[in-house]
Amino acid sequence: MDHEKSSGADRAILDIPLEDQMFQGPSPDEQALVEGMAKMGWRLLQGADRASGEGDKSLVVVEDAGGERSTFHLLAILAFTTARRRMSVVVGMPDGTVVLLTKGADSSVLPLCTDDSAFGSNPSDKKAAEAEGRDPEVKGEGGKRHLQEFASQGLRTLVYARRTIPQEEWVQWRDGPWKRAERAIVGREEAQAEAASLLENSMTVCGVSAVEDRLQRGVPETVGQLRTAGVRVWMLTGDKLETAVNIGRSCGLIGGGMSVVEISAGGHGEEGGGEEGEEGEEELERRVRRRLEALSQEQSSGGGDRMAVVVDGTVLSLILTPVLATSSKAKEEEGGEGEKGFSSRVKRWGSKGWSSSSHHISTAFSSLLSLPRRLLCRPPPSSLSSIGPRPLLDLFLDVALPAATVICCRVSPAQKAGVVRAVRTREPRSVSLAIGDGGNDIAMIQEAQVGIGIAGREGLAAARASDYSIGQFRFLARLLLVHGAWSYGRVAKFTLGTFHKCACFYVTQAAFQAMNGYSGTSLYEQWTLSLYNTIFSSLPVMVVGVTERACTARTLLRHPELYGSGRRGEAFNLRVFWRWQGTAILQSILCVAIPYLSYCGIGGSGEGVGSTPQLYLLGITVYTSVLIVVTCKVCFLEARYWSPLTLIAAVLSLGAWALFQLSYSLAYPKAGSDMGYSIRGVFIRAAFKGVDFWLVILLTSSLALLPDLAAQVTWNVFRPSLAFMHQEREAWERRTRTRARWWQWRRDVGIEEGIEADWPGKEEEWEKEAPLAPKATGKLGRDDTTGPMGWLTRVRIPWKRPKTNPAILPMEETVSI
Structure with missing residues (x-):
């Protein structure tokens, strides 16, 4: 989070009409300064479009409090940079003199001023101030005291200085270093800074300003x-x-x-x-x-x-x-802003770039091979103190x-990026996020793993260099606590569901091979096998990966502690992954064993299991059971948000499989498959001429899902998570609102004068938890509440569930939104 405002511009322009006094400027500081001068009677009538000293576009017209206008020529602009932390302009005064005006942070301006003017003790100034009746400490130590007072009030301070440049020095500087710096193609910013340093010296302090940064x-x-x-x-x-x-x-x-x-x-x-000298450092x-x-x-x-x-x-x-x-060092190797960096990039990406890249690859590979040796040679932590100071x-x-x-505080952009890099190196398992709104924050934003730029009055430089862009800092709460939590849960469920459906399906092949003596016979027909991942099982995991959410946005914002689940990686880790995989293996074994044993017992179509028709029948039975198990687990057992889209995805997946089998059974040639499968009419006979097929599928799916369902119910009852308790509270609130709407509708349509409460014996408990609810009379009459919206507008949902509910959510202190 950064409150430093980079001033990338040097002027504020007065909009037309003039009487409205509306100013626009690229920086809030620039705008505040010009608006403050306007309120004191000094108005900016014309701002310069460029610095040249010739023509009307370089003129700056100012009107003082007495109505007298003065015209200045903008000769040169020494732009603000993060390294210099100041900006200067060379101005031609109305009397023909050339003056350098500088503004910036006190740490960057005061060292360039003379000792007598830089808030030091100048006896002549004190005597002159006393003779004129002014405070003698304005340019003495009182100046530093004023800076201290402004800073302690949270105001952003700027120091102003000036220097009169002799005409001969100005011409030599303009035609020499400055012209070469402006014409430079490579390293222009460094050349301009070096040229500016030739003028920014021996200056005199003019004053200090304090701007409130709300x-x-x-x-x-x-x-x-x-x-x-x-x-x-x-x-x-x-x-x-x-x-x-x-x-x-x-x-x-x-x-x-x-x-x-x-x-x-x-x-x-x-x-x-x-x-500071070497000794001072x-x-x-x-x-x-x-x-x-x-x-x-x-x-x-x-x-x-x-x-x-x-x-x-x-x-x-x-x-x-x-x-x-x-x-x-890394920037020099990768190619920086200088001439060496440009040639390095040309060499890397030019016609001979492969040889240069090969050198970097071989160096990295050698470092990787020497890593175990370096780790073995590393001394133990207890002996580090004997080697030298930390x-x-x-x-x-x-x-x-x-x-x-x-x-x-008082940090440069390079230091901001250095802090982020140091924390990332020290805590490699943590995720760093950097947010800023100015050009000074670009290095920090790009160094962090997640960069967020605020697009606002400071421009779009930070927003363009970031991963995400928001309009205000307060939107960060919703971005992290709501969308971040939802995205983490969706990615976790999508990944786990994808691995689960593949393991549950293909382990059935391995289990079947163990049953038939590893003969190499496939349990599934080749087209049926190839369409599993592409059509029949892909839609449920995609829908859950798009719509899944543990809690509503309102709950996540009112209870930020729910974000800790994603921060600790509770939804996706090795333990959770292998639990899903173990469940998939168990379900796949049950999906093969139960139909295999069932058909051996009941005979299926009257033929033995080893016969050709029975092999395909066994395959589609196992296939259907696996598809039902996977769909129910992903869409209903593991999903925390059941939307109409989730139900549609489940129905479409199972319906597509049934429609495919029906069409395949009718259109398959009578000659049969080269693999020995007799497919034509098998699904139709099994599905429509008996109940054995459906009974086996129902038994297999139920027994395969029962262990997982029992484990989840046991866990939620005896060790419910914080997210589960909030989910239960949300569900109870939805039921309460629905019940309130039902009562309101019955009362509005005049079904009866009073409506009996459908929770006999719980009126007293409801009255304690919701004091604005109807009186404990058992009747909900028309005169119980007042207001244009009726009784529904007076319902206050309690924070705690009734005591009869097994999952009780305690009241907690939360942050108000």
Whole structure:
């Protein structure tokens, strides 16, 4: 979750008509600044379309509070980048001077300003301020205090600076480094940043602005739902430490009773003292190491789950040094943005790309072969302390992963991606999700296993680079808790059902081979055998894979703890898979053994089992039994949502098999099959001239499904899952609503003056659980309730089922939507 707003534009344009004062800008910060100036009497009348210094399209017209208009020339735009964290414009003033105007984060602008202006103590400024009656601390230490106050209020701060450029320096810079940077084809962004650094120095601080970045609607509720569901939520932002902590409290990441632990380079979450020497960096590393070791010992004694860890960018860059170094090396090997990377991509995908790729494949194969040797040579964990100190990244993850939440502030896009990569490496079995709305979040979104982009006021850059796109952050709750849970259940049921139907069908062939002495005779005719997976058994698993849902969306949103079933992998794991496979093997054996023994006993068509007609009859009997068993298990025993589409799929599958056999029995040649099957008329005689065929199928299907049904009933009665209890409550609510509608209809049509309640003896219990229900008189008269909708509008469904129901769902504290 990120609250850093990347400013990819440099202007806001005033819409027509002018009197409406409607501004549009690619960034909320730009729009807020221009709107604020307009409310103070300064209006932007014309925005520049391009930076050239020539023509009307480079003019910026501003009207002050007194009505006087001023015209400025936009000469150059030094665009905002995530590495620079600032943007600048070169402006030609009305008096002909050239001025550089810069705005950005205090950590990126203040180091470029002179010591006397960068919120330092300038005696001359203080004396001038006192003489003019102004606050002498506006440019003294009071400036930092103002920044601190703005950040503690959750406001996003920007620092503004300026520098007057001599005409000769401007011409040399424009015709030299800047022109070469604009004409560069490869590495243009780096060249422009290098050219900008030649001007962005020795600047003077102009002031500070604070913009309120309001949370979207439903953010605290969504964060609460995710945490109830067992999802660990971290916030990675570019804001100051105080701003990040304030946002964390307002959005619910830092709750009551949590202890906030700050790990920062400065004394108060600042980024240290600017440029640090080698000795200063070593001292910082020692201090961070001592801090992390102390927190690790504190967590081991208990209380780690009530801790909120806040880390700033300077400390995080020190912690993520191995991750970022590995990422840079991999990017160089894969081909980055530079000239070397472009030639690398050409070499890989060009005419000689196969030889280059072969080298990478052979290197990977050699690493794979050496993996067992490296694992054998790895020292035991107990001896790691004797080798040397643990890396800071391991210490940080030891503290961060058990914590309730982690907030990383003042981080760059590379650091965001590095945090995600570090967590993925440390927890390979966990699934990482990254969500953001700006261009600074693209690296993080692409690094995570699931990337979600928010399409909104920050543009569509994050949405285009993501796996899923949503309009607001609050939609994440429905995406995960509802659609995520449904998708997980559907994929699990589809996969298990597919393996089950194949195992249940083909094991019958193996069982039949064991019965006939492995003679190689097929139990099924070849066309019947080939159409099983393509036509007769494919529709039920596909319908369940599309419509299955454990609970309704309303229940999943009101009870986020139900998401834990998918997070723990309870619907699909090795235990569940082999339980399904064991059930399939048992059912297939019963589907072969029962018809085999039945036909041996009753004689079937009057001939022995080994005769040719009886072989095909035995095959279609087993085939029909398997199809009924598989369809009933997938559509009814295992499916938690019975829709009309599920019933239609089951009927169509069985009906297609019956229609095929009827047509096949009539159209098959009298000469018979080359495999020895006598097919013509066999199904018609068995199905319409006796009941033996149907009795055997009924007995076989019932006995094959009985063990599975008994096991599920026993499990749901004695050890019901949370999802099953909510399913029972939903079913009871549906019955109650249906009963209420029935009563309302009978009363509206005037069947009788009062209607007897059909639950004698339960009026008192109903009255306790639903206080707005009718009085315990046994009658539902017209005067029991008031309102335009009648009694139905006054029904309140209780949260608990009646005590007579075996599955009682206790009342639980839930997050309100």
